[in-house]
Amino acid sequence: MWKYRTLNNCNLAVSSLFCSRLPANQTKFNAVCNSRNKSTVTENQSFMANIFRGSLVSKQVFPYPDVLNAEQKELTNSLIDPFERFFSDVNDAAKSDANSKMDDDVAKALWELGAFGIQVPADFGGLGLNNTQYGRLCGIVGANDLGLGITIGAHQSIGFKGILLYGTPEQKAKYLPKVAAEQVYAAFALTEPSSGSDAGSIRCRAVKTPDNKYYVLNGSKIWISNGGIAEILTVFAQTEVVDPKTGQKKDKVTAFIVERSFGGVTSGPPEKKMGIKASNTTEVYFEDVKIPVENVLGKEGDGFKVAMNILNNGRFGMGATLSGTMKKCIELATAHATNRVQFGQHLKNYKGIQDKIAQMNILQYATESMAFAIAQNMDAGSQDYHLEAAISKIYASECAWYVCDEAIQILGGMGYMVETGLERVLRDLRIFRIFEGTNDILRLFVALTGIQYAGSHLKELQQAFKNPAANLGLIFKEASKRAASTVGLGGTDLSVHVTDELLPSSKKTAHCIDLFGQTVEELLIRYKKDIIHEQILLTRLANAAIDIYSMVVTQSRATRAVNLNLPTAQHELNMTKALTIQASDRVINNLKDITSSRQKALNEQISVIAGTIFENGGVNTTGILDEN
Known part of the structure; x- marks a missing residue:
């Protein structure tokens, strides 16, 4: 059972330095880092955030969200055929890849299709679709041309997304019609040569003119998608901001809407890349660029918040896109396995091939389930989706790589061509x-x-112990919950949320959730604020969280299929059960490794090995021919 007396030693504040260096950071994270406010703890509706503190908040996962009304579904379906015909009749992904650019007629057709203004309101010339509808079209793009998809995504998912999220009425009226329908490309300019994942260390600088009418921007950005073709850029730069409380001046990042027509904006040559060659990627340079003060996006000094919320808001689209990519890979692999004969049998009859195809489909199902659970929660008004969106991005990108690689393996030499x-x-x-x-x-x-988030909740409990008579309800509730879950009684119960056939799966998942919460508490007690330095343990904890989310969303979606009597229901159940068996085993192993002395010894050995390699600049073993 949890030892409450250790709470006094539990300092849970992750250093502000580390917080500022997370590229997926956002206002909510900063609030959690600094807050001691009870409402911050209790109001978060994120399923994943709450399992870190051993609490089940099921609203966003059960039942599986279904937000589109009949009119929205009809509109989405009316767009699917034109989008698919564009890829079959107009676009040539192989040609664009070979030429390292998209042809003008392809771009023109995309603009006419409305593909660059999917989420821009119709009043500004866009299609006015929500996140769920956008995700459906992303899947079509992902199935056909990821290079082209980057051009579209860099334009609207991040390029002008800040104007949608933070723009003033005047900014929206001026810029949204251009980027939605007037063939004006947008880009998101955050990364710099000295700040890759460390987005808080940017050096681009904007200085306000003496008359307070302009900012003068100088600096450069690197690896900017659409950087060479964008006429409108969302740019992030350091500015001098006066603290209204103290009067002190300090540097803080501010977001700006920058037009190439302002002058002083130039681009380098297109980068030579491993992939997504059809997309334009360049450096962008700013030399004495005069930006009107009315082009500040959001508030002065809030640029980091703006940047991170833009990334968080669009991250679900990656899962939707890559679920489409995976679907296409599976179709190609399935067709080959069905028709190809080796050793007197079709490939599909071999157990090894069946295993590959099944695993590929399971991962695609989970990826798609995550993406559209998040999208629909966002459309329902949720503000607590950042953890789930990050998990979705990780899961989708790694599963898509695995699925494509396995598809190539099934096709053999043909797949390599x-x-x-x-x-x-x-x-x-x-x-x-x-x-x-x-x-x-x-x-x-x-x-x-x-x-x-868990630490903020435990600090609330710590405060309760200072006046136990007034907080007995909270204390006994937490004590009984921990005692029950520790001895295998009570704890998390998902049975009321799933169809009968998934009850054994839900029980496995519930056990994982309880074990997860206990492990988080143990880490907090053992490492306190130094947990930020235990990156191997944190990675294992994140892997467990990812697997838990995959189990929950697939169980929810499969239950929906049963409740709606969908023809695919049994197949969805089968995939969900298989995924739960595999994922629950990984969760248990990862959580055990986090607290095992054996794994700690291995981690220490790994650090020693890495140190030797770094000291010697690479491999540090005697060559075979050099041995005596």
Whole structure:
């Protein structure tokens, strides 16, 4: 049972330095890092945030969200055929990849299709779709051309998304019609040569003129998608801000809407990349660019908040896109396995091939389930989706790589050939584990954000013990919950949320959730604020969280299929049961490794080995021919 006396030694504040260096950071994370406010703890509706503190808040996962009305579904369905015909009749992904650019007629057709203004309100010339509808179209793009998808996504998912989220009425009226329908490209300019994942260390600087009418911007950005073609850029730069409380001046990041027509904005040549070659990626330079003060996006000094919320808001789209990519890979692999004969049998009859195809489909199902659970929660008004969105991005990018690689393996030599198209997809996929927050950093974000939320709750409990007579309800509630889950009684119960066939699966998942909460508490007690330095343990904790989310969303979606009597219901149940068996085993193993002395010894050995390699600049073993 949890030892409450240790609470006095539990300092849960992750350093502000580390907080500022997480690319997936946002206002809520900063609030959790600094808050001692009870409402911050109790109001968060995120399923994932709450399991970090051993609490089940099921609203966002059960039942599986279903927010589109009949009119929205009809509109979405009316767009599917034109989008698919564009890819079959107009677009040539292989040609764009070979030429490292999208042809003008392809771009023109996309603009006419409305693909660059999918979420812009109709009043400003866009299609006016919500996140769920946008995700459905993303899946079509992902199934056909990821390079082109980057051009579209860099434009609207992040390029002008800040104007949608933070723009004043005047900014929206001026810029949204241009980026939605007037063939004016947008870009998101955050990354700099010295600040990759460390978005808080940008050096681009904007200085306000003496008349307070302009900012003068100088600096450069690197690896900017659409950087060479964008006429409107969301740019982040350091500015001098006066603290209204203290009167002190300090540097803080501010977001700006920058037009190339302002002058002083230039671009480098297109970067030569491993994949997504059809997209334009360049450096962008700013030399004495005069930006009107009315082009500040959000508030002065709030640029970091703006940047992170833009990334968080669009991250679900990656899962929707890559679920489409995976679906296409599975179709190609299935067709080949069905028709190809080896050793007198079709490939599909071999157990090894069946295992590959099944695993690929399970991962696609979970990826899609995550993406659309998040999208629909966002459409329902949720503000607490940041952990889930980060998990979705990690899961989608890694599963898509695995699925494409396995598809190539099933096709054998044919899969390796350019003509099949899978080698291009594999090259395109590699970037998704890097940009919009590397998966390594996002795992730390998931773990530390969840731990901070749990820590804030435990501090509330600590305060309760200072006046136990007035807080007996809270104290006994937490004590009984911990005691019950520790001895295997009570604890999390998901049975009321799932169909009967998934009851054994829900029980496995519930056990994982309880074990997860106990492990978080143990980490807090053992490491206190130093937990931020235990990145191997944090990564394992994040992996457990990811697997838990995959189990929950698939169980929820499969239950929906049963309740609606969908023809795919049994197949969805089968995949969900298989995923739960695999994922629950991984969760238990990861959580055990977090607290095991054996794993601690291994981690220490790994650090020693890495230190030797770094000291010697690479491999440090004697060559075979050099041995005596």
